[in-house]
Amino acid sequence: MVTMSPKPSQTDEGRSIARELRRGSLELIVLHLLSSGEAYGYEIVTKLSERTNGALEVTDGTLYPVLYRLENAGFVTIRWETPQRGVPRKYYRLTDAGRAELERMTREWTAFADAMTRLIRQRPEAI
Amino acid sequence: MVTMSPKPSQTDEGRSIARELRRGSLELIVLHLLSSGEAYGYEIVTKLSERTNGALEVTDGTLYPVLYRLENAGFVTIRWETPQRGVPRKYYRLTDAGRAELERMTREWTAFADAMTRLIRQRPEAI
DNA sequence: CAACAATATCTTGCGTAACAAGGTATATGG
DNA sequence: CCATATACCTTGTTACGCAAGATATTGTTG
Secondary structure (H helix, E strand, C coil), X not given: CCCCCCXXXXXXXXXXXXXXXXXXXXXXXXXXXXXXXXXXXXXXXXXXXXXXXXXXXXXXXXHHHHHHHHHHCCCEEEEEECCCCCCCEEEEEECHHHHHXXXXXXXXXXXXXXXXXXXXXXXXXXX | CCCXXXXXXXXXXXXXXXXXXXXXXXXXXXXXXXXXXXXXXXXXXXXXXXXXXCCCCCCHHHHHHHHHHHHHCCCEEEXXXXXXXXXXXXXXXXXXXXXXXXXXXHHHHHHXXXXXXXXXXXXXXXX
């Protein structure tokens, strides 16, 4: 478990839905973050939160299984690196298949989001 | 199980993600469809698909549990109606709490979708 | 009329994935 | 030397979508 600074549980209201929304989006998120170059797991956790101003967050206990799935699916390759100072890091890099999957998932997510947006923007008319 | 016409399994590719994307969205979808007036379960299944040109679909085996959750949470009330001809129907209607929840979920979904859109639109820059 | 399809409801069991909460190990600062 | 930060991993719980079944009534067609 990552022990962060005494974080005041920031987004604690309206909680349970956000969890479900991550389903089906997390792999896309990770693949996208890796599209600009390799990164290691702990880095992804922190950078995702920074990049989205806390709007999208994930714990390391959630991320590592995601990375395993991506690796087993052949979408990323791994490389260990032990810096002169610090704990060894496991770097992930997109494969060609991963890049193709990223495009596929992006299209799928966009289609879903567009359909949702069109639906919930409809003004009440008889069902 | 609802036995439809020999439907050719339309959207059969890219399958597993769409399932997960419905998580956290289905209740919002149903609440929205009920915002224009009451409807019965079977009607929601067919109308959702029509309204979105098949982009959003749900089976009845999925919908009924959703409706129970909404009822137990006090977001909808039910009313049975037996038409002169036809099978009895269970009509669902939004409560005030349901309407408030619809607004809350809409805000939450929009915030999530906006964050996702901003993220996946970013051009590759160093992570 | 028998047989089947369509309408409409409900239930059970399975698989999957997010997460909390635990663990290990190395380096750094007081 | 002890707490904190960095970095990895694992287990168990929980929730939900869905396939696949069941049931009952009505309409249709050979």
